Amino acid sequence: MADISAPKGVRDILPDESWKWAYIFRVVQETALNFGYSEVHLPLFEHTELFARGIGDATDVVEKEMYTFLDKGDRSITLRPEATASMVRSYLEHGMGTLPQPVKLWCAGPMFRYERPQKGRYRQFWQVDFESLGSANPLVDVEIIALSVEIFRRLGLHQLEVVLNSVGCPVCRPGYRERLHRFFESRLDDLCDTCKGRLDRNPLRILDCKREGCKAVTEGAPAIYECLCDDCRDHFDAVKKGLHRLAIPYRLDNRLVRGLDYYTKTAYEVLSGSLGAQNAVCGGGRYDNLAEAIGGPHVPGVGFAAGVDRILMVMEQEGCSFGAEPSLDAYGVALDAGSRESVSDLVDHLRRNGVAADMDYGNRSMKTQLKAASQRRARYACIIGEGERQKGTVSVKDLATGEQREILSEDVVAAVRPRPSGDE
Template identity: 45%
Template sequence: MLTTVPRGTKDILPDTIHEWLYLENKIRTLCALYGFNEIRTPIFEHTELFMRGIGETTDVVEKEMYTFPDRGGRSITLRPENTASVVRAYLQNKLYANGSINKFFYIGSMFRYDKPQAGRYREFHQFGVEAIGEQSPLIDAEVISLGDALLKGLGLKDILLKINSVGCPKCRPVYREKLQAFFKDKFAELCKDCQSRYTRNPLRILDCKNPHCKELAEGAPEITDYLCDDCASHFSELQESLTNLGIDFVLDSHLVRGLDYYTKTAFEFKYLPLGAQSAILGGGRYDGLIEECGGDSTPAVGFATGLERVLLALETQKLLPVQNSACDVFIIALGKKAEQAAIKILQQLRSNNLSALMDYAGRSMKSQMKQANKNGAKYAVIIGDNELATANAIVRNMKDSEQMAVPFAALIDKIIFEVNKQ
């Protein structure tokens, strides 16, 4: 159908764009305070980047990616997330050369073939941060505090932060064996996806959304009981730092997130009023991803949040701003000669940073006055044959209907004065 968007996508129309700009401005202001710099990566990448970076056993790679061959026969994928792309840009452009931590943020479209639902689309917009080059749990705490500051700064309430440690390649194999032993007698009852994960990555069973698999996972061994000394120390210091920052959290030993690259810290903010789809912001540490993508072993941590989900939460709590579509001046031109005078005044007003509109269809004064009201104009400037003959325009205050004759030579200064006075 030529008149409908593809399923799972939507138009962002002028009557809601102010909500997006409000949220994006909040994000950019906050990121500047935390020293995160914006990065923009291509919307599509070589498929191998996501297969290696995200993990072949993830739902994202197995079921959700938009992948296609280009005209050169190369396998291309619309980005389903942006961490792997940021890592690729970091390596390709040798951003590690400064020898210090690199802190990035991004805002952009991502694509996943998922079941459309409230706050979740096949094209969705994501804000995320990545801090690359520092292994201290203090940077984990800073990244989490940025997410906390964003959600609280927007006025959202009923937010719950869950944290966990998913270990590292040193201690995770022991936990894998414990999980496999736990699920061995339950294997036949697992869904087909989890039966496949049993061998390849049993931790992913804990992330399964199938209700029965969730029941089967109750009482599963907790990874925090099998952490190596380094992971245990890292997780303990993170908790201490969050407590010192006054950020409340709960421990969730089944929180593993949906991507394979996570190590040590995993966290998720939930907005409880959204129910089953309550996850609103999440992330963690991914110390092995840079090396997996061809770089040196480099620690890193980050998070991402879907803007549609955040906007839905803001709408639920009635926290979205009201659009201010008012213009400063509407020029009512009556006749061809008046129109030529009007377009010059229009340009002068805009050059002085005043929003100004006019009618181009030669409608009646009554119709143009209705247009001025519809556009929320503060002042109307009326120009007809009489005004041209006397070199005086009529300036009408749309709020109280008072009007005055103003010489053309003084018109711009007078309007600037009146608008600024309001």
């Protein structure tokens, strides 16, 4: 066991896995293009204040899960625990309010949260994040949900469930909160200790509790639907209607909550049954008051983040395809020590002409080189020995059929090049 190892909760994505990641990002990128979202690259760290205000100081994420440190200029810096706040910051900082609205952006990259690792939860984890900024139109909520569902569909995931709720807005939520408070107050004895504490701070969170006792109590709790203001109710109806039109199935769940005031109206998650306790592959919703919370003008927004680590986990479990595994077109094989330089030259020539080619650098026997060619799933072995060198030829062996022919060096590219895609 090496005495040096990666820090707790982080991991290496090695070649046996990395090509699958690349596949997922490719699918996400194509889908983003289809839906009219443009990619941005955002910094991995921000001023701590952005997250404190943009996520909320009362949340667990901000209270105890952030990687925060002072830089050499004594600024408090935090590794981003999520992307939405950065996205809104970027929108405001670059005056995107002057562009046609909504501005539709996406990004991908690692997020950081100091949590105890477990299945599907890492301290550095990858998200793809989509945000649509500047429109309060419920059709945009529908688009966001449809986009996330489409990504999962293209990736081949089918055992997923969309869970939908509305969390109201600053107009109607206080009334609901009060009703909940009254309801739980009368059943205080049946609640767990943490929920007793939540009663005054944030009774909505009690709905989220997973303890059996609390769940039983919440069965009879008033639903937020009864308390939504006209605006929120119309919006919610429009979103539900939109999902119906697009034939996107969903389940309503009034336990799905977001604790803070700048989260408004639509809240949704996409859950997988095959993930263990960390079963959300995607979470999102509307945050019409977030831009103001971080010191900007009123900019409505809606978006989602999907966890790439978890998506991959579910895909593996459900036996989804990741496209073609990377392979070589040609593998150079030297019969003797004197031919190694010729093989090196040939491989370089192939590579410069768009052929995926590799060779052995370990002075291994010809047998072992051919073995390596098979293992790398090369289509052809390009063999050079003394005889070939004298004649200026290469023996090209089709590793699938075993068929071999000797061809002139200058014709090798044409012989092993993958079927031209037409526009090369």
